[in-house]
Amino acid sequence: MKRPILIHPDPRLKKVSAAVDDITDARRQLAEDMLETMYDAPGIGLAAPQVGVLERLVVLDCAKREGEEPRPLAMFNPEIVAASDELNTYEEGCLSIPEQFADVTRPAEVQVRWMDVDGALREEGFGGLWATCLQHEIDHLNGKLFIDYLGPMKRQMITRRMVKLKREQARA
Template identity: 45%
Template sequence: MNTQLETLPILIATDPALRKKARLVEQKDLEELKKIVPVMFNTMYEAAGIGLAAPQVGIGLRFFIMDVSKSEEETSEKYVIINPEIIEESEECSEYKEGCLSVPDQSSEVIRPEKIKIRYIDLDGVSRELEADGLLGRCIQHETDHLDGILFIDHISSLKRNIIMRKVIKEQKRSR
């Protein structure tokens, strides 16, 4: 399998699969994940994203990938986060404009905790903890939401959400 050019189709917000809660990754799933993760990174980079959850590419498992480095010159820090569990979050929240590969060309201000701590397993099955804030913390929260069938638009007013979804649906019809 040539993973250099291979990508996966990214599901759009209207797809009901994005609203399903993903199942826990088991030890027996890790070998298959090792094959799919490079393809997911290719897909994410091709779409100019910084995070991609398995449900966004039709895989109903609790894992996501991310790389929040801001430029090619910056050292890439790739993460593969499996079965994440947010175990701490700060009381302080911040607002930040979020977008999503499953809600193309749309964004909105979203309020989330500033700092979080997660427990997860890596691709080798090793249990880890990570404290994160800034873009990394926000990305982890955004991608973890995907694993629970939640999109960033669920964190904004129904008026803004409806406007965004009308635009997404209109664009889907136009591109068919």
């Protein structure tokens, strides 16, 4: 089931999400719903706070190359346990900040530990777009948006655009 995506500014997007203590059928369904919502948007990552659920869950699938098999991942309590000194800069966007993009510099590689949909503890290294996406989504769990990395002028400009967009959507 597709879920509505919260649009910035929304106070829920600035809150720290609670850790998930056990994987229930309801949480598995939430992960499925989030993947469906993400693919439909379309996007490559989505965090539970973006659909109004303040729990530590992210979904992502950064397999975008021609002929590459999809690799949907659902991560409960994802945590970066190591990050490279080498940095990458990607133009980031966000489903909660539609049609706004900016360059953000982050570690090029990260080692991530998480719980999967079966409750098993997993750990894996990610690089490139996957590393950027994971850091972006984990930021959501900590109440941080990609625009928080920008200077105040650019951040305010984007926020004003989102307020205007929300007003227009409310009228429609």
